[in-house]
Amino acid sequence: MAGSAVIEEQKFSLQEVLDTFKLCLSENQDVYVEHYVAGWRGLVKFMNSLGNVFTFISKDAVNKIQILVNFLNGENGSHYVTIQSMVKYELDNQLVDLEKRGSHPESGSRTLLRLHRALRWLELFLERLRTSTEDSKTSVMCADAYNESLSQHHPWVIRKAAGMAFYVLPGRPTFFEVMNVGGAEKVVDMLGDAIPMISKVYQITEDLYAQNNLLELP
Numbered sequence: 001m002a003g004s005a006v007i008e009e010q011k012f013s014l015q016e017v018l019d020t021f022k023l024c025l026s027e028n029q030d031v032y033v034e035h036y037v038a039g040w041r042g043l044v045k046f047m048n049s050l051g052n053v054f055t056f057i058s059k060d061a062v063n064k065i066q067i068l069v070n071f072l073n074g075e076n077g078s079h080y081v082t083i084q085s086m087v088k089y090e091l092d093n094q095l096v097d098l099e100k101r102g103s104h105p106e107s108g109s110r111t112l113l114r115l116h117r118a119l120r121w122l123e124l125f126l127e128r129l130r131t132s133t134e135d136s137k138t139s140v141m142c143a144d145a146y147n148e149s150l151s152q153h154h155p156w157v158i159r160k161a162a163g164m165a166f167y168v169l170p171g172r173p174t175f176f177e178v179m180n181v182g183g184a185e186k187v188v189d190m191l192g193d194a195i196p197m198i199s200k201v202y203q204i205t206e207d208l209y210a211q212n213n214l215l216e217l218p
């Protein structure tokens with residue numbers, strides 16, 4: 001019984017991730033860090049269910065999620081409620097390494113930027129998945145989305161490792177199955193709901209970082 005409860009807990013649900021990203025935006029379009037990291041946790045769940053070959057990717061994501069959760073639960077947690085308040089607090093208090101990594105190598109702003117860049121990959125990948133056909137290859141969709149976004153921020157060795165991981169991605173039917181939504185039509189509908197939500201969170205964060213010249217944080 002306890003075993004099945006654990007398995008249930010680990011199960012990915014696309015609906016859950018969609019709900020979490022919906023919760024990210026406050027009335028005045030601030031982005032809640034708590035829900036942002038919860039969205040990533042859900043995605044990591046999905047990736048973990050694809051096999052060990054993706055561990056090096058999910059470990060990095062988990063590590064970054066944990067850094068943000070620690071800030072959120074720390075003594076200055078009230079400043080980390082939204083991405084907007086986090087950026088302001090860290091900049092006002094010189095808590096961000098702006099030029100090169102120094103005394104604040106793992107600031108919230110720098111850590112979130114890494115996930116933010118990955119969110120762009122996700123947006124591009126999900127859009128490809130949404131418009132794909134039965135014989136489309138997830139490895140190609142994933143690689144194309146990666147080359148168009150996140151890869152530009154990665155050194156050669158990471159690009160190479162990511163490229164190899166993409167090769168062993170399961171096919172579209174397995175992908176859709178793991179999403180736990182129902183048939184392909186339902187998945188496509190749900191992706192149609194999820195993508196604008198994710199795009200909005202991405203764009204608000206992108207604008208905030210651009211306004212503060214933070215898009216290239218080391």
Ligand SMILES: CCCCCCCC/C=C\CCCCCCCC(=O)N[C@@H](COP(=O)(O)O)[C@H](O)/C=C/CCCCCCCCCCCCC
Binds near residue numbers: 121142218
């Ligand atoms: C709706 C379900 C379908 C899609 C589900 C996708 C699930 C994806 C879950 C997690 C994605 C991983 C996010 C990775 C964050 C990477 C952040 C990053 O860029 N880190 C690098 C830089 O960090 P610093 O060194 O500056 O601290 C770090 O070097 C990266 C290391 C790991 C390799 C990252 C490769 C990223 C490939 C992204 C594609 C994931 C493919 C999964 C396919 C399901």
